Amino acid sequence: MLSENKVCRIGILSLALLLSFTTLASALPPEHEPLKPRVPIQERAYYRNLQAPLYQDTKASPSDVVEAGSKIYQRICVNCHGVTGKGDGLSAGFLPMLPRNFTNCLFQRKRTDGELFYVIKFGSWPMPPMVPSITEVEAWTVIPYLRTFCQH
Numbered sequence: 001m002l003s004e005n006k007v008c009r010i011g012i013l014s015l016a017l018l019l020s021f022t023t024l025a026s027a028l029p030p031e032h033e034p035l036k037p038r039v040p041i042q043e044r045a046y047y048r049n050l051q052a053p054l055y056q057d058t059k060a061s062p063s064d065v066v067e068a069g070s071k072i073y074q075r076i077c078v079n080c081h082g083v084t085g086k087g088d089g090l091s092a093g094f095l096p097m098l099p100r101n102f103t104n105c106l107f108q109r110k111r112t113d114g115e116l117f118y119v120i121k122f123g124s125w126p127m128p129p130m131v132p133s134i135t136e137v138e139a140w141t142v143i144p145y146l147r148t149f150c151q152h
């Protein structure tokens, strides 16, 4: 026979367990130093200056390029980076660190298009390389859309 005290303790324990499971399920991993460069030092100067073949300024790209970029994003990137670009996509909770939060304007200002291209092409653990799943032209095309997540 369980004493009333034991029943109460079991009740409290299962409540605590339930609470920790629900927080675990909804907890996202932390973002890892978003402003730290991701392009290796030997290649950084080259990629920082690499120009997109499609446009001069990603913040003033023609709307058809942004539209095409949005389609690529919704097809491949949204799963991790999320609809709102905050890094809270469906798979984000399974990764050891948060996918980049593109609404962070400090991050956006810090990175040139070429640096973003480098990571899209070659990945940055745990993000896998996206080329050749997408072409290099598609990698450049998605960048103007990434830029739209910073609103100021």
Ligand code: HEC
Residues within 6 Å of the ligand: 032, 034, 037, 038, 072, 073, 076, 077, 078, 079, 080, 081, 091, 095, 097, 098, 099, 100, 111, 115, 116, 119, 120, 124, 125, 126, 127, 128, 130, 134, 142
């Ligand atoms: C499997 C999940 C996953 C997918 C799919 C994914 N990413 Fe990522 N991405 C990440 C993670 C995780 C990071 C953070 C890596 C780090 O901190 O170095 C990241 C970082 C980035 C960065 C930041 C690079 C920097 O300089 O700091 C860019 C840009 C990026 N992703 C673009 C994309 C684009 C564009 C796509 C789709 C074509 C995409 N990602 C698809 C998980 C993903």
